[in-house]
Amino acid sequence: MMGTVESLLLGFSVALQPDVLWYAFLGCLVGTIVGVLPGIGPLSGISILLPATFGLDTTKSVVMLAGIYYGSQYGGSTTSILMRIPGEAASVMTCIDGYAMAQKGRAGAALCIAAVGSWVAGTFGVIMLTLIAPPLATFALRFGPPEYTALLMLGLVFLAYMSSTSLPRTLLMACVGLLLGTIGIDNMTGHFRYSFDIPELGDGIGIVPVAVGLFGLGEILSTPSANMIRKVIAPKLRQLLPSRQEWRESAMPIARGSLLGFLVGLTPGSAHIISSFLSYALERRLSKHPEQFGNGAVAGVAGPESANNAASTGAFVPMLALGLPTGPITAVLIAALMIHGVPPGPTLVNEHPNVFWGFVASMYVGNLMLLALNLPLVGIFVNVLRIPYAYLYPLVIMFCIVGVYEVNHSIVDVWIMLIMGVVGYGLRKFGLDPAPLVLGLVIAPTFEMSLRQSLIMSNGNWTIFVQRPIAAVLLAVCALLLALAALSVIRARKDWRSKLAEAESGEGT
């Protein structure tokens, strides 16, 4: 415990340096704007700004990019409450009761509860990250290739199980990502795979062009500008304070949302989105007045907003301790660390304590900054929404092109981004979620390498995966999840995931 406190103090000595503070602030500010703007999610925000961090040191760049991620969770509530438009997907549930509160003249109170709930949950998440990540990293040092293979397999299966679309759809998308990840030179044998004599493809397909194409450009192509008509309500500062009754009603949902969100955040998948849906369902189930949900229930704002913030922090635990992305956003953050020559994973805490603890400490500070940004300045952020979409999306396309080009100064990457944008548009049309594709692409090299190393270690004996206890347990969990999913298909009954998907499609529009 003392070791953790000392390490955290080291982290604060890094995070409180004026230049690190500035980049944390910049990340939080951009994140809030990204969260406020519909159509630009945290993933596209981080991907577009990734090249701008190349000139910075590792700590500053990760602090800034992470600030965009958790900042977007704060900003997303603003448009949900004031306009019934989710700034990003995790704020869909806040639209329901947040907007209903706004219609009753309680927009300021809803915004305040969302911001305070986000702050409490974010801070709780960072405390848990501080306590859990270092021992988990120590434990992960026991992992060899078979354990990593099993862990990555579990990640994919868990993602498919938790997904609101069907299991075959998610696994299909993950397979496409894994396949894209095999493009380029095979590290073990030197064979060129699917590179079609294009030298740039020899190094494989980058995460950034794929992520920016699928999520940034793909979203723009799917959004006809004529449909983006906005009516903006700007609450006054004095209207921001909730009543005593509203504080009482929000206290327990914030606590439950924080815990639930953090736990969901540890699992693969779009945790920040799933956690807000689960929290809303939980609060409605526990409420003495479930009929108030949909008509301005305070718990319907406090719970989901806390949950999505805690989940976004929880997602950093497997990313930092195991080097495993639980979703496309953490995948891009891992790419950012690797570009700076810092491999995330079990060795990060010991070999780069300044980066790890500086990053953790910056999140304590960042959450405070976001509270300050999101309450008094809410009126300013709302004004960003007055920019007509016809001017906004060309700007985003420009940043997509520049952002992708600047990673490797490769025009091939920009063409890949454009192709992925068209693919993303098509996938959306046919109800296929592009997130598992990005996850598949990210884990493909590690997955292939650890699978092949395991087979070489065992002289071609597949039982190596069940002979080693950790790998066996992980594979047993995989089998259990697949069996549960298959059972629900065979019985053709609606389990909680399909109900969630229905709620998402019904309330999200």
Add this chain to the structure above:
Amino acid sequence: MTLRTDHIAGGVFVALGLAVFALSGDLPIGTLSFPGAGMMPKLVVGLMIVFGLLLIVRAGESAPLASLPWTDLPHAARIVAITAVAIALYQPLGFVLTMVLLLFALTFGAERRHALAAAAFSIGVVALTYLLFAVMLKTPLEPGILGF
């Protein structure tokens, strides 16, 4: 039989899988004790075909293809075409000229905004972005024929 979205989606991925399989002929699978460069891609393609077929089999749960709205397609096609031209011009013309043209084409050409407003927006935004990236963040942008 009503043609449904999953018939098309599943069919596309099965066809893609078969095409990739055909392209993988020269990649050695190797042995279990020493897997070759073709093992992973062929394993993944096999799974992709299986999941594509599953989509086709369970296509009854998806929406009829005729119900898919395509009203946004012309707008999306315009954006793709303009962006493609901008990408082709990016290295020869450089950041400043290409982006001014891109923004103008999108705001004036695709969005039918007033020409003067579109021009002012395009030039202003590119100038500000150049200042932000090239001057403040010290990120070198593509110089092109203007030399900066």
